[in-house]
Amino acid sequence: MTTLKKITSHHLFLPIFALFLLLLFNAFFTPGFFMIKFQNGQLYGRVIDILNRSSILIVLSLGMTLVIGTGGIDISQGSVIAISGAICCYLIGGSGSGEANVPMFIACIAAIAACAILGAWNGFLVSKLKIQPMVATLILLTAGRGIAMLITKGQNITVYYKPFTYIGNTIPGNILPTTIFIATAMIILLVITLKKTSIGMFVQSVGINSTASHYTGIKVNKIIFMVYVFSGICAGIAGLMESSMIAAADPNNAGLNMELDAILSVALGGTLLSGGKFYLGGSVIGAITIQTMTTTLYAVGVSSEQLPVYKAIVVIFICLLQSESFKALFSRIPENLKKSKLTEDKKVVMKV
Amino acid sequence: MKLLKKLLSVLLVLVMLFSLAACGENGSASNSSASPSPSSSANSSSSSNSSSTGSSDKKITLGFAQVGSESEWRTANTEDIKRAAEAAGITLQFSDAQQKQENQIKAIRSFIASEVDVISFCPIVATGWDTVLQEAKDAGIPVILVDRGVSADPSLYVTHICADALAEGANAFNWIHGYIKEKGKTPRSGDVFNIAILEGTVGSSVAADRLKGFKDAIAAVEDADKYNILFSQTGEYTRAKGKEVMESFLKSGADKIDILFAANDDMALGAIQAIEAAGLKPGEDIIIVSIDAAKGAFNAMIEGKMNCAVEHTPNFGDLLMETAKKIVAGEEVPSKIMVEEGIFPADIAAQELPNRTY
Numbered sequence: 001m002t003t004l005k006k007i008t009s010h011h012l013f014l015p016i017f018a019l020f021l022l023l024l025f026n027a028f029f030t031p032g033f034f035m036i037k038f039q040n041g042q043l044y045g046r047v048i049d050i051l052n053r054s055s056i057l058i059v060l061s062l063g064m065t066l067v068i069g070t071g072g073i074d075i076s077q078g079s080v081i082a083i084s085g086a087i088c089c090y091l092i093g094g095s096g097s098g099e100a101n102v103p104m105f106i107a108c109i110a111a112i113a114a115c116a117i118l119g120a121w122n123g124f125l126v127s128k129l130k131i132q133p134m135v136a137t138l139i140l141l142t143a144g145r146g147i148a149m150l151i152t153k154g155q156n157i158t159v160y161y162k163p164f165t166y167i168g169n170t171i172p173g174n175i176l177p178t179t180i181f182i183a184t185a186m187i188i189l190l191v192i193t194l195k196k197t198s199i200g201m202f203v204q205s206v207g208i209n210s211t212a213s214h215y216t217g218i219k220v221n222k223i224i225f226m227v228y229v230f231s232g233i234c235a236g237i238a239g240l241m242e243s244s245m246i247a248a249a250d251p252n253n254a255g256l257n258m259e260l261d262a263i264l265s266v267a268l269g270g271t272l273l274s275g276g277k278f279y280l281g282g283s284v285i286g287a288i289t290i291q292t293m294t295t296t297l298y299a300v301g302v303s304s305e306q307l308p309v310y311k312a313i314v315v316i317f318i319c320l321l322q323s324e325s326f327k328a329l330f331s332r333i334p335e336n337l338k339k340s341k342l343t344e345d346k347k348v349v350m351k352v
Numbered sequence: 353m354k355l356l357k358k359l360l361s362v363l364l365v366l367v368m369l370f371s372l373a374a375c376g377e378n379g380s381a382s383n384s385s386a387s388p389s390p391s392s393s394a395n396s397s398s399s400s401n402s403s404s405t406g407s408s409d410k411k412i413t414l415g416f417a418q419v420g421s422e423s424e425w426r427t428a429n430t431e432d433i434k435r436a437a438e439a440a441g442i443t444l445q446f447s448d449a450q451q452k453q454e455n456q457i458k459a460i461r462s463f464i465a466s467e468v469d470v471i472s473f474c475p476i477v478a479t480g481w482d483t484v485l486q487e488a489k490d491a492g493i494p495v496i497l498v499d500r501g502v503s504a505d506p507s508l509y510v511t512h513i514c515a516d517a518l519a520e521g522a523n524a525f526n527w528i529h530g531y532i533k534e535k536g537k538t539p540r541s542g543d544v545f546n547i548a549i550l551e552g553t554v555g556s557s558v559a560a561d562r563l564k565g566f567k568d569a570i571a572a573v574e575d576a577d578k579y580n581i582l583f584s585q586t587g588e589y590t591r592a593k594g595k596e597v598m599e600s601f602l603k604s605g606a607d608k609i610d611i612l613f614a615a616n617d618d619m620a621l622g623a624i625q626a627i628e629a630a631g632l633k634p635g636e637d638i639i640i641v642s643i644d645a646a647k648g649a650f651n652a653m654i655e656g657k658m659n660c661a662v663e664h665t666p667n668f669g670d671l672l673m674e675t676a677k678k679i680v681a682g683e684e685v686p687s688k689i690m691v692e693e694g695i696f697p698a699d700i701a702a703q704e705l706p707n708r709t710y
Contacts, residue, residue: 247625
């Protein structure tokens with residue numbers, strides 16, 4: 001009993017449980033959902049697709065988790081994704097001959113660096129000028145796509161340089177998509193950094209009470225500035241994966257509304273949007289859950305008009321599952337049942 | 353507290369004053385621009401009357417208010433209208449609204465003030481045009497809508513030149529039907545041709561019409577039971593979603609899909625990548641047809657990865673000029689004019705590519 005309680009009270013239990021329920025649904029209603037086969041020397045199946053696509057969201061949600069941990073929010077991520085893709089594709093160039101104008105490595109670094117600067121801008125507004133995070137990042141949310149359009153001159157740039165597609169797809173000879181490796185590497189790096197240094201604790205303490213943190217000697221502004229830069233870098237990497245996946249920069253649609261998905265995955269992971277204690281593992285599972293949901297709905301063949309409704313139903317269900325008051329309501333049910341049973345027994349006795 | 357109230361009331365009064373002043377200014381501005389016009393308008397209207405009744409040698413002036421330059425398609429559209437005006441000997445007053453309705457309304461008002469012979473514009477949004485269209489009507493200037501429509505009273509404009517989304521969908525299917533017959537293709541599995549459809553954005557009228565046109569065309573052929581729509585899902589007109597949804601289709605039935613119909617080029621280009629990743633040959637194993645026929649689709653067709661692109665043309669400049677001339681000459685024109693659009697199969701893609709403007 002105690003071990004069961006230990007498991008159910010673990011902070012990752014509910015996010016994993018929600019994901020498990022979704023997978024269970026698929027096991028029964030989607031034929032061949034878990035089937036993985038070997039094709040062209042790589043693994044091929046819906047599960048791989050889910051991992052491949054959720055990697056982008058995972059990377060995004062890592063940045064978002066830290067930002068939310070400090071009690072902030074970054075709604076500019078989607079636009080930064082568009083800028084990252086635009087810069088990288090612009091530098092590599094859309095020449096039909098399949099050659100790169102600028103070496104791909106430099107183009108990628110340039111894109112990520114630019115996104116770090118954009119993150120620094122957000123961080124500057126929030127930490128130095130004390131603008132509310134939602135408003136501060138709203139600036140880039142609106143302006144970002146415009147910037148991306150300026151870079152690509154309003155057109156989609158299609159890249160014919162083959163190695164560029166490796167980031168979002170599979171490097172020949174590998175059996176898994178590169179995105180999975182990138183996301184895993186990011187997770188490991190971040191976890192080690194947070195465990196080995198006290199940054200994680202600082203982020204939490206800023207989120208719980210920034211004034212108190214300030215008086216204990218934590219450089220609150222520096223921490224806040226840093227998490228926004230990190231969020232920008234995450235968005236930059238996600239932007240590279242996203243544009244590489246379709247081998248094109250699409251400033252209008254790349255990363256559209258993705259910041260909302262990132263916020264949702266952080267919330268599904270059990271981190272409170274008010275800041276404080278944050279759960280990286282939860283966010284990762286939240287991101288996978290969201291992608292599983294999308295893939296499931298496509299697999300089941302829900303018609304396009306009804307798609308958003310079903311998505312909403314699943315999200316409501318998962319949120320309810322995690323709500324404390326809702327859980328309290330349910331934990332009372334067994335007692336109520338017992339009570340009603342008792343009264344029934346009494347009635348029976350009376351009749352006799 | 354009292355002070356605050358006082359301040360507020362002063363502020364309110366100021367705001368009201370300003371708005372009044374703004375109104376006045378507007379009025380006076382329109383007056384001043386209109387004031388010299390009565391005399392000149394009397395002149396020009398009589399002259400234009402005489403010209404329309406007499407000979408049509410007077411040069412027609414067309415005021416055109418464009419949406420902006422948000423895409424290659426729009427840029428090509430602008431270029432075509434400018435070219436066609438020059439070729440037809442029509443004086444063009446061109447205005448770029450930069451995606452803002454108020455700019456477009458301003459442009460139309462200035463066209464009215466400068467008494468052009470015909471006004472044409474591509475409405476940015478469907479609503480809010482009644483007043484300015486009424487002004488044009490009162491001034492006796494005919495209005496031609498292009499591309500998108502408005503929700504205003506149809507009596508306020510003369511005609512609407514636009515692409516026929518229903519016909520585009522139907523063209524796509526009819527080409528597939530002909531292609532299958534010509535090549536004697538057989539279904540990859542079973543005895544019906546399974547179709548996968550990538551729809552446009554939900555709620556867009558063009559997306560709905562393209563889908564409807566396609567489905568109606570299936571129902572219209574004599575052997576309609578030979579075709580089966582196996583999958584249909586929105587790809588939101590984007591390459592990324594087109595690829596993701598196609599991946600899902602392929603997981604459910606890679607060995608069944610014979611035909612892919614995408615409501616725009618971008619989704620087809622994304623789907624092609626998914627098909628290749630699934631180990632199939634796009635264009636051979638699966639017949640791929642999309643709408644728009646932009647350069648990207650032509651490149652794919654030249655590589656043999658796509659079979660046909662149905663045109664959604666921005667090149668209706670000539671038609672617009674011709675219609676404007678007819679209206680000025682007093683001829684009757686239908687209330688809706690459909691643009692004729694081409695169909696480009698892969699075998700003529702290479703020779704057509706240099707002619708593509710978008």
